[in-house]
Amino acid sequence: MTNLIRKLWVPVMTLMAITGMGQMPIFKRYYVADIPGLAWLGEPFTVHWVHYAGAAVLMFMVAVITIRWFADREPLTTSGTLRITLLALLICTGYIRVVKNLPDIHFSPTFTMLIDWTHLLFAMLLGVAALWSARTGRRSYTKQTESLRRI
Amino acid sequence: MTPPTGTHMRKHSVIESTPNSPLSRRPSFSRRSFLKVFSAAGAAACASAAKPAEAQNTEKQEELMTVLDISKCVGCGECVAACKESNAHKYPTVRKPIPKMFPPRVKVEDWSDKKDVDDRLTPYNWLYIQTAELEHDGEDFELNIPRRCLHCTNPPCANLCPWGAALKEDTGIVRIDEDICLGGAKCRTVCPWHIPQRQSGAGLYLDLLPRFAGNGTMLKCDRCYDKIAEGKEPACITACPEDIQTIGPRSMMIKHAKALAASMNGYIYGLDENGGTNTIYVSPVPFEKINNAIEKGRGRPNLAPVKNSMANEETLTSALIAAPLAGIAAGVLKIFSDARKEKQND
Structure with missing residues (x-):
């Protein structure tokens, strides 16, 4: 799996x-x-x-x-920690937006806008971080797989 | 139960619904402060996100709904004129020449020289009167229907706006923040009645990439949110000489609309449309017949039955709850399975 x-x-x-x-x-x-x-x-x-x-x-x-x-x-690499953090923030803001889209639930206009914009921001930052990791050979999320790659 | 009189309900609703409304305030964004918006939004959100929960626990507010008895409308147009006059200060200021759009398939929509058009919805006309001449049960009818945004209870325009410019307030008002809107017109596309109207050459997009992203600002009825916040009625209700419109808390208005429909052996529209709206039309004639008789098209919305646009999102939300739970179960089973295999190998 x-x-x-x-x-x-x-x-x-x-x-x-x-x-x-x-x-x-x-x-x-x-x-x-x-x-x-x-x-x-x-x-x-x-x-x-x-x-x-x-x-x-x-x-x-x-x-x-x-x-x-x-x-x-397994201990995480720096690039792994960065990408996981950004993904977690992306997931959190995404779920908040999903809740907001349910009937009978709405947040304040300011909070809704903050969620929309931060969701977009985290997505862009995650994209940049993923490209940077791939380009600089820092693809591994954990230190163990990183050392296995080096062998 | 006899519904209270329209006058009583209107006064009652304003008193009941406006004090301490935590979300009826307009966000304090302007185009000039665009670059500062994250810090400002962050600070404001901390306050406003906490306040509604606190407020709603103690003083649960009902959304405001309007009921329109179209059997009484004479089509005088007083509401249309009052709407224009009352909301003139919200109309966009167009900077000309309006930038040419790229690619050329994107058309500029400029109504700034046609502000007097009042036979359809435009960026400068948020309410107009539709007329239907028809026959029902052997009787001839000429019905006038004031048309504007219905203020959906779960508005797709606000839910699908990627920019947060379309929003819903605690009062049930759905409106578009013209300072933030980029004029992509997604709200118009997803609205079952295609209510919002675009004015190019105005709005935030002019300060970003005017040729390549956005195309103006979207405008529609905001049910006079500023008047509501001050405890006043929307302009169209105040101006109506026939008192065709009643505004009040949603539950009370639903009872009123049903009683009104029963009294005239009539029909209602808007209660279930698009999953529910905060506008109900009551008519002595079935809306299928009215829909067939009215002129429809751009800026001229239909009166056809409308399914809930957000129904699939509601279903998919269940998948979004179940998916991580299934993933946790699958992960745990895999760990136990690996451990058992390891034990057997030992």
């Missing part, structure tokens, strides 16, 4: 990034939704539903990895 999660991680995170960007009406404006097979990126509700569904898959994977980590307690 861990191998499957490893294989699914990048595709799911990419889907979340694309559907997250798709919350802004840019794909239709910039012809992306005109590409055959990508028309759904121009449909606000569809993009929203796919973002929710992708988040559910991501949350399953995060929960499995978290439980496994608690069992092994």
Whole structure:
């Protein structure tokens, strides 16, 4: 199962990034939704539903990895700690937004705006951190896998 | 139960609903303070996020709802004029020339030279009168229907706005912060009635990337949130010579609308539409017939039945709760399974 999660991680995170960007009406404006097979990126509700569904898959994977980590307690690398922290913040703000979208629940306009903007900010920072980690060879989340890579 | 009179309900609702309303205040953002918004928003959110919970525990407020008896509307247009006059200070100031959009498929929407248009919704006309001439049960009717935002109880415009510019207040008012809105018009796309209207050449986008992102600011009825906050009625209600509109706490207004519909053997629209709205129309004629008789199109919303736009999100929320629980269970089972295998190998 861990191998499957490893294989699914990048595709799911990419889907979340694309559907997250798709919350802004840019794909239709910039012809992306005109590409055959990508028309759904121009449909606000569809993009929203796919973002929710992708988040559910991501949350399953995060929960499995978290439980496994608690069992092994492998020390985390600096880049791993950074990315995990940003992902945790992204998940928290995402869940708050999901709660806000339920009927009979709404937050203050200022708090809602803060959640919207910080969710976007954490997503961008996580993207930058992921690219930086990949470009500088700091992909490992735990020190054990990092040392295994070096062998 | 006999519903109270309209006058009584209106006065009662204003008194009941406005004092200490924690969310009826307008966010203090302006375009100029855009770059400072994170620090400002953070500080304000700490205060405002804590306050509603505290306030709601002690003084649970009901959302305000309006009920429109369209059998009484004579189509005089007093409400339309009052709306324009009362909200003129909220209309956008357009900076001309309006930047050309990129790519060219993005069209500028400029109503600044057509501010007098009042036969549809525009950025400068948030309320207009639809007319339906029809026959029902052998009787001829000419019905006038004041149309504006219905203020959904779970508004897709506010839920899907990626920028937080469309918002819902404790009073049930759904409005758009024109200082924050970029004019992407997603709110109009997801609104079942396509109510919000765009004015290009105004708003925050002019200070960012005017050609490449955004396209103005979105405007619609804000149910005179500033008047409500002061304990006054919305302008359209005050101006109506026929008293067709009643405003009050949601539960009371639902009872009133149902009693009114029963008294005229009539029909209601807006109670269940899009999962529920805070506007109910009461008519002596079925809304299917009215919908067929009215002129529909851009800026001219329909009166058709509307399913709950947010229903799928509500279902998917269950998946978002179940997914991590399933992940925890799967992770624990995997740990036990690995441990057992290790023991057997030993």
